[in-house]
Amino acid sequence: MRGPRVAARALVGLALGALTAGVELFLLVLSALLMAYSLAFSRGQRTVPAVVADAAQAATELERWRLRRFLDEEGAADHGPLKALAYLVLRVPVGLLGGVVLLLIAYGAAAAIRLAVGWWITGDYMDGIPPHWWIVLYTAVAGLVLLFLAVQGLVGVVALEKAVARRCLGPSPLEEYERRIAQLSVTRAQVVDAVDDERRRIERDLHDGVQQRLVALGMLIGRARRAGDGDRAAELLRQAHEESRRALDDLREVAWRVYPAALDGEGLRAALETVAERSQLPVAIGYDVPDRPPHAVETAAYFVVCEAVTNAAKHSGAGRVVVDVAAPPPPPGDAPGGAPGSASGRMIRVRVEDDGAGGADPAGGGLAGLARRVAALDGTFAVHSPPGGPTVISAELPCG
Known part of the structure; x- marks a missing residue:
């Protein structure tokens, strides 16, 4: 079910993109006139009027939302008015192309329905003569081939939409490399910190657990050696044995928390x-x-x-x-x-x-x-x- 839903969302996104492309074409023409006026009368101090910059940014944000919502494409958010205008200049032809392909598919579907109704339901034949079987077969094959080409055209338009967005709004290769290097530097420092934290935790577990048990064990053995009474010595040795078992359990617990053997095996x-x-x-x-x-x-x-x-x-x-x-x-x-x-x-x-x-x-x-x-x-x-x-x-x- 995921495939049909994705295809339906992509069709809605392309249809919406065709509509916005028409609006953006008008916006670009108006922007060109305003920028020409600004260039002529501002003595070169400002080439992008504020109204043009704001409109281009708003249109670009709308396109980013459309790409994210319908075409599953996440675009970079950091772009200025010049990048936004460059993106609109490139994506308007792509959006209009998608609209043309959708219109061709709609026209072909309407023609196929009209032919099917005329041939098999109403009997409205051309020149009053029923079509031969080979005409029906030829028309069906030709229609399927054209439908396949049209669908591939839509796939190509979707790929173009994403490529234009990445090229115009995404980071440059150098920026991407710099971001990656900075991320790796931070990650490396974080790994060193994590290793140091783990070492401190192990030291704390050994000091507060195993070490205290071993100290108590040594004291019990020493008291047993100094005891003059055999029964008292036996009791102290019994306690020492219990303490050694608890120390071994604590040591196993620390080793298990450091790294469990089952994970390797x-x-x-x-x-x-x-x-x-x-x-x-x-x-x-x-x-x-x-x-x-x-x-x-x-x-x-x-x-x-x-x-x-x-x-x-x-x-x-x-x-x-x-x-x-x-x-x-x-x-x-x-x-x-x-x-x-x-x-x-x-x-x-x-x-x-x-x-x-x-x-x-x-x-x-x-x-x-x-x-x-x-x-x-x-x-x-x-x-x-x-x-x-x-x-x-x-x-x-x-x-x-």
Whole structure:
């Protein structure tokens, strides 16, 4: 059902584009006259009158809305009046071309209906002679070929609409490279910060947990050695044995939080099931990823779920957590080289929702670290936690 809806939206967008192209053609003619007048009488100080600039900006914003709403094309928002005018000059012929193709399709459909009604319903034959079968076949084949060409023309107009918008309103290649370099620089610094935060957390867990247990264990063993009474020494050794078991449990907990062995061996699904088993809250796991994602994506998805579940158990007062990990199929043509059903070229979507009190702070240490980890993979991370809940933590991780 998605294909027909997309096609219908594209047809509406092209029809609306044809109408706006007519209005914009009148606007461009009027703008040319006003700019010529301004150039002639302003001594070259101002070549774009304010009314022209405002009209061009408004028309461009309307076209950006149309492209976004009907043709699924996101355009850059940073453009001045000259860029807006250049865009309108190029897109008006494209919009008018789309209108011509739509009119041809409408005319062809009307002609086909008239012929069908005349041949098979009313009997209104040309010269009163019924058509031969080969005439009907020839007309049907010719009509289908023309319809195919017209549809391909509409596809080409849609591609032209998007290309013109990207070329005129989007960033230049140099600007795109500079933006990417700046983004990578920030991401690299964030990864370093995330690693430092993780090291501090491990040190804190070892100092406050395992180290204290080992100190207590040493003290118990020392007291047992100094005890003169055999029963007292046996009791102290029993306590030391219990303390060693608790220290081992704490050490395993720290190691598991640093990196779970199941993630390497059995994969993300098994690691998430372990998170659900160890959680203090009931955790429902939904997992719909056909093939195993890349290792870095598995690791990031695991830590997003682990941190979200831990926060829900410690801070939210939630009674239940729902985890959903899925790899929806990419749009056609967006996954080059990926076999159907594979994770290559897809986005792994992670969503964790709890029914707690809400109010989670995205700038908090744990969530901020997750955001940096996801950003390092060119993914997106979001926290929606209004007061009263629910809290929804989501991430999208590219697998390419």
